[in-house]
Amino acid sequence: MPAIPAPGNAVVAQSGGPTAVINQSLVGVVEGLRTHGRGSIGSIFGARHGVRGMVDEIFVDLTSTPPDLLDAVAATPSAALGSSRDKPDAAYCERILAALKKKSIRYFFYIGGNDSSDTCRIVSEMAESTKYELKAIHVPKTIDNDLMMNDHTPGYASAARYVAKAFMGDNLDNASLPGIKINVVMGRHAGFMTAAAALGKQREDDGPHLVYLPEVPFDLDRVSAEVEAVYKKLKRCLIAVSEGVQDRDGTPLLAKLSPAGSEKDAHGNVRLSGTGALGDALAAELSKRLTPAGGKSPRTRADTLGYPQRCYPDASPIDQHEARLVARFAARAACEGATNGSIAIQRIAGPGSARPDQPYAVEFKRVELKEVAAKTRHMPAEFIAGTSGVTPAFCEWLKPLVGEMPRVGRL
Amino acid sequence: MPAIPAPGNAVVAQSGGPTAVINQSLVGVVEGLRTHGRGSIGSIFGARHGVRGMVDEIFVDLTSTPPDLLDAVAATPSAALGSSRDKPDAAYCERILAALKKKSIRYFFYIGGNDSSDTCRIVSEMAESTKYELKAIHVPKTIDNDLMMNDHTPGYASAARYVAKAFMGDNLDNASLPGIKINVVMGRHAGFMTAAAALGKQREDDGPHLVYLPEVPFDLDRVSAEVEAVYKKLKRCLIAVSEGVQDRDGTPLLAKLSPAGSEKDAHGNVRLSGTGALGDALAAELSKRLTPAGGKSPRTRADTLGYPQRCYPDASPIDQHEARLVARFAARAACEGATNGSIAIQRIAGPGSARPDQPYAVEFKRVELKEVAAKTRHMPAEFIAGTSGVTPAFCEWLKPLVGEMPRVGRL
Numbered sequence: 001m002p003a004i005p006a007p008g009n010a011v012v013a014q015s016g017g018p019t020a021v022i023n024q025s026l027v028g029v030v031e032g033l034r035t036h037g038r039g040s041i042g043s044i045f046g047a048r049h050g051v052r053g054m055v056d057e058i059f060v061d062l063t064s065t066p067p068d069l070l071d072a073v074a075a076t077p078s079a080a081l082g083s084s085r086d087k088p089d090a091a092y093c094e095r096i097l098a099a100l101k102k103k104s105i106r107y108f109f110y111i112g113g114n115d116s117s118d119t120c121r122i123v124s125e126m127a128e129s130t131k132y133e134l135k136a137i138h139v140p141k142t143i144d145n146d147l148m149m150n151d152h153t154p155g156y157a158s159a160a161r162y163v164a165k166a167f168m169g170d171n172l173d174n175a176s177l178p179g180i181k182i183n184v185v186m187g188r189h190a191g192f193m194t195a196a197a198a199l200g201k202q203r204e205d206d207g208p209h210l211v212y213l214p215e216v217p218f219d220l221d222r223v224s225a226e227v228e229a230v231y232k233k234l235k236r237c238l239i240a241v242s243e244g245v246q247d248r249d250g251t252p253l254l255a256k257l258s259p260a261g262s263e264k265d266a267h268g269n270v271r272l273s274g275t276g277a278l279g280d281a282l283a284a285e286l287s288k289r290l291t292p293a294g295g296k297s298p299r300t301r302a303d304t305l306g307y308p309q310r311c312y313p314d315a316s317p318i319d320q321h322e323a324r325l326v327a328r329f330a331a332r333a334a335c336e337g338a339t340n341g342s343i344a345i346q347r348i349a350g351p352g353s354a355r356p357d358q359p360y361a362v363e364f365k366r367v368e369l370k371e372v373a374a375k376t377r378h379m380p381a382e383f384i385a386g387t388s389g390v391t392p393a394f395c396e397w398l399k400p401l402v403g404e405m406p407r408v409g410r411l
Numbered sequence: 412m413p414a415i416p417a418p419g420n421a422v423v424a425q426s427g428g429p430t431a432v433i434n435q436s437l438v439g440v441v442e443g444l445r446t447h448g449r450g451s452i453g454s455i456f457g458a459r460h461g462v463r464g465m466v467d468e469i470f471v472d473l474t475s476t477p478p479d480l481l482d483a484v485a486a487t488p489s490a491a492l493g494s495s496r497d498k499p500d501a502a503y504c505e506r507i508l509a510a511l512k513k514k515s516i517r518y519f520f521y522i523g524g525n526d527s528s529d530t531c532r533i534v535s536e537m538a539e540s541t542k543y544e545l546k547a548i549h550v551p552k553t554i555d556n557d558l559m560m561n562d563h564t565p566g567y568a569s570a571a572r573y574v575a576k577a578f579m580g581d582n583l584d585n586a587s588l589p590g591i592k593i594n595v596v597m598g599r600h601a602g603f604m605t606a607a608a609a610l611g612k613q614r615e616d617d618g619p620h621l622v623y624l625p626e627v628p629f630d631l632d633r634v635s636a637e638v639e640a641v642y643k644k645l646k647r648c649l650i651a652v653s654e655g656v657q658d659r660d661g662t663p664l665l666a667k668l669s670p671a672g673s674e675k676d677a678h679g680n681v682r683l684s685g686t687g688a689l690g691d692a693l694a695a696e697l698s699k700r701l702t703p704a705g706g707k708s709p710r711t712r713a714d715t716l717g718y719p720q721r722c723y724p725d726a727s728p729i730d731q732h733e734a735r736l737v738a739r740f741a742a743r744a745a746c747e748g749a750t751n752g753s754i755a756i757q758r759i760a761g762p763g764s765a766r767p768d769q770p771y772a773v774e775f776k777r778v779e780l781k782e783v784a785a786k787t788r789h790m791p792a793e794f795i796a797g798t799s800g801v802t803p804a805f806c807e808w809l810k811p812l813v814g815e816m817p818r819v820g821r822l
Binding site: 014017018020023046049060062065069070071072073074075076077078079080081082083084085165166168169170172173175176177181274275276277279280283300301302303304305306307308310311312313314406407408409410411 | 425428429431434457460471473476480481482483484485486487488489490491492493494495496576577579580581583584586587588592684685686687688690691694711712713714715716717718719721722723724725817818819820821822
């Protein structure tokens with residue numbers, strides 16, 4: 001690979017649902033370029049609202065942003081550059097490449113999920129086929145934790161921390177005013193977010209008593225029987241349910257329970273976030289099924305944990321740290337010669353690794369874009385317990401990621 | 412008042428929706444009785460699930476619970492004794508009194524809101540009329556902050572902190588992926604909780620851009636115009652709306668938008684918590700009204716902040732401190748001779764007090780039960796700005812209560 005004509009410029013952009021640490025990654029890229037791109041990189045641009053800002057040519061110059069401002073931005077939730085839900089096709093990618101050429105950009109860092117790595121892949125291939133020297137690096141980010149090749153993704157640990165803490169509090173709430181309580185958790189295809197609810201448990205009879213993941217077909221008759229069994233035993237039942245649960249045929253639960261209320265998004269998917277419809281419909285259904293003939297309905301409530309899951313300002317310390325480092329590693333990889341790729345976080349020690357008895361440790365690794373692009377990682381079988389739970393192995397794996405949890409005192 | 416025959420026993424109970432600091436109050440009562448009731452008080456009982464545990468005679472003996480366990484319980488959200496939604500009438504109160512007599516209980520501490528102070532009042536009057544020496548003290552608790560005579564109530568500051576932090580994060584989320592976002596906040600009659608959303612604002616164009624309190628009649632035409640104006644200017648709009656908003660005639664918004672979906676609770680009120688129905692209905696209505704003829708609907712989402720508002724394990728430090736102290740004060744007042752009463756928190760220095768330039772300070776005061784019982788405090792006029800906002804005076808008043816807020820960095 002011939003050297004890139006100096007000074008090539010660099011661009012960094014953020015994509016998809018924001019997270020509590022996506023700005024750590026933004027700042028990590030800038031820091032990495034400043035450290036490792038000295039002499040070979042001209043300006044460092046941030047594109048506003050992801051690929052949208054590239055094609056519309058709306059950039060922020062980050063070349064000389066002071067370190068203390070960068071630190072403040074890094075510690076702030078959500079995407080400081082703005083984000084985008086655009087999923088570029090080939091024509092859109094042509095426009096991205098044209099914009100990069102126009103700005104003499106030779107380094108393209110895209111922080112996002114599997115769609116973003118696919119965008120990197122397409123743009124990188126187009127650049128190659130037109131002989132434009134470009135480095136296209138995908139920096140991982142998603143609260144869903146559904147990227148292949150990764151032990152976990154930046155953003156997940158903070159969102160999992162929120163879910164675990166919300167369930168810890170809600171379990172105590174439910175114990176004080178008993179009833180059936182449903183909390184709907186984000187994650188359309190992968191159950192890692194919903195599974196995190198289990199980390200709020202400290203005692204055998206703590207909730208969540210039932211955890212419903214998108215990986216396990218959701219059968220209303222079976223679920224209803226499971227809820228009834230817990231309710232009979234404990235006089236209460238706290239349920240974690242993924243927004244993405246679906247039946248054996250792949251029909252989303254919401255579409256089944258409330259065909260009228262299930263709105264489709266631009267990609268033709270039933271809209272799951274930003275609405276309480278699923279929780280409400282499931283609460284109504286369970287209440288109906290669990291009401292004895294002529295008897296009183298059990299107190300049934302539903303909350304949809306909603307957007308606070310991704311941007312509540314209480315990030316996991318290790319997530320903040322890793323999001324920054326993985327982005328610096330991406331910048332360094334590009335400066336040291338990588339043409340394209342995605343950076344993955346792999347666990348080399350600690351629970352769930354090959355060295356489970358050692359303290360938690362990770363390493364970063366460049367992987368091929370096509371290994372990540374447009375693929376989805378699911379909860380592995382060893383993390384799923386039966387039809388309505390997670391295994392101790394999952395909780396052990398998750399613990400180092402979320403940071404310290406509050407201590408619970410009981411009478 | 413003649414001295415109570417020694418050793419009289421004491422009971423403490425928790426009532427209504429739990430909070431992040433209601434256990435601080437429980438522990439404060441126990442500590443206060445141990446300190447000030449030495450020699451005059453026999454056993455200290457906790458009643459399980461409020462008045463329900465009294466009439467069912469389900470008690471926990473707290474006389475010798477170790478201080479380190481008490482500390483752990485105090486720091487734990489929700490009601491460690493369990494709570495109750497029972498609203499005792501005269502017949503129920505007779506049963507409470509009979510249970511107190513049976514256990515030789517001469518000190519009754521009830522931690523709760525205005526309904527609980529009314530229970531204290533009725534039981535106290537019944538005891539007096541049957542010449543049973545009883546001290547009945549109400550210890551304030553409610554996230555709604557709607558108790559008369561109080562500057563603020565234990566539980567409010569922590570819930571307000573959660574709301575402010577959730578809005579701070581969600582404002583950044585909404586800025587990164589612009590659209591109309593509605594967050595429904597707890598508080599059926601008083602707007603203090605919803606108003607707390609404004610504390611998340613740090614810059615002029617930050618959200619919440621519109622704040623809808625139950626104190627201001629909710630007019631859909633006017634609200635729709637206000638949302639449209641913000642959306643035209645900023646291309647986004649973050650809205651805080653109280654679950655309790657109602658129109659000029661007192662019809663709850665949910666009953667207006669979705670008559671079929673508005674379930675009634677045991678007291679005949681439309682059920683507002685534990686459902687996303689209001690947010691979803693309002694989102695659908697605004698989306699419909701703001702869609703230009705033949706044009707694209709604005710991206711509109713709703714979250715209902717739900718139960719994490721009251722039990723998310725991230726209490727305000729000052730709330731924890733005051734909840735403990737006000738309960739110790741209640742125990743001391745009883746031990747030193749008060750027959751009945753409610754303890755109020757009054758601000759004697761700091762923003763919103765008679766000495767606004769001094770650092771924040773409060774004092775505790777015994778007030779008559781009838782001054783608090785079954786009454787509701789609302790947001791004062793000087794805290795409400797027009798039809799859709801709060802005043803700087805409100806934010807200044809709130810700031811010392813919620814503790815330090817995260818710092819936001821922006822590019």
